[in-house]
Amino acid sequence: MNSKEVAIYEKIKEAIILQKLRPNTQLVEKEIAESFGVSRTPVRNVLRRLAYERLVKIIENKGAFVTSSSMEEAKEVFEMRRILEAEAVRQACRFSNEEQLNELEKMVEEELNSYEEMDYSESIQMSGEFHLKIAEMAGNSYFYQYLEDLISLTHVIISIYGKNHEEKHACLHHLHIFKAIKQRDEDLAEKLAIEHLIEMEDNLHFSEKHSFFASLSDVFQQ
Numbered sequence: 001m002n003s004k005e006v007a008i009y010e011k012i013k014e015a016i017i018l019q020k021l022r023p024n025t026q027l028v029e030k031e032i033a034e035s036f037g038v039s040r041t042p043v044r045n046v047l048r049r050l051a052y053e054r055l056v057k058i059i060e061n062k063g064a065f066v067t068s069s070s071m072e073e074a075k076e077v078f079e080m081r082r083i084l085e086a087e088a089v090r091q092a093c094r095f096s097n098e099e100q101l102n103e104l105e106k107m108v109e110e111e112l113n114s115y116e117e118m119d120y121s122e123s124i125q126m127s128g129e130f131h132l133k134i135a136e137m138a139g140n141s142y143f144y145q146y147l148e149d150l151i152s153l154t155h156v157i158i159s160i161y162g163k164n165h166e167e168k169h170a171c172l173h174h175l176h177i178f179k180a181i182k183q184r185d186e187d188l189a190e191k192l193a194i195e196h197l198i199e200m201e202d203n204l205h206f207s208e209k210h211s212f213f214a215s216l217s218d219v220f221q222q
Helices: 003-017 029-036 040-052 071-095 098-116 120-137 141-161 167-182 186-202 216-220
Strands: 056-059 063-066
Touching: 003 029, 003 040, 003 120, 003 141, 029 040, 029 216, 040 056, 040 063, 071 120, 071 141, 071 167, 071 186, 098 120, 098 167, 120 141, 120 167, 167 186
Parallel strands: none
Antiparallel strands: 056 063
């Protein structure tokens, strides 16, 4: 993608992750193109990229829509996250350096501050970055690559099924995981990471599913 497409891609992806664009929202090429002052071609390329990442679903003769994951897909996402993150935290315990640990601690503090200040959009973003930082600390680029996609899908899943999700619990879990990594306690770090993901999944309400819609022009002109 060229620089303009990257900018549009990042803006749409951020809107999905921060739940400004909700599941089942139709992503109309013409409206998006007008919002960014471009032709439909770069928008079409961006939507294809997002479809490859499974954040967008393209339906023939209907258009592109923000993904609305099924219960089965949601469970598969959390299953894969548990497998990957269990090993990622172990490797982070082994290979992380002091600078990375300081950065992770700062991220936890910023996430807690965002929650206390009721800046929930920032808190959501910081939560995902915490997990990605651990993947980076593990020193395996594939952890980061696959977890980035899975974490983005997790945000979509929570926006569908995450009624009454307790963000503060997540912040505190991150604090405990950080402390275990700093202590180089692989068993504890893995245990805490898995328990954290299990609780996230347990907080989902799979019996309820709703459709949400938003004005694209309002989202991208904020």
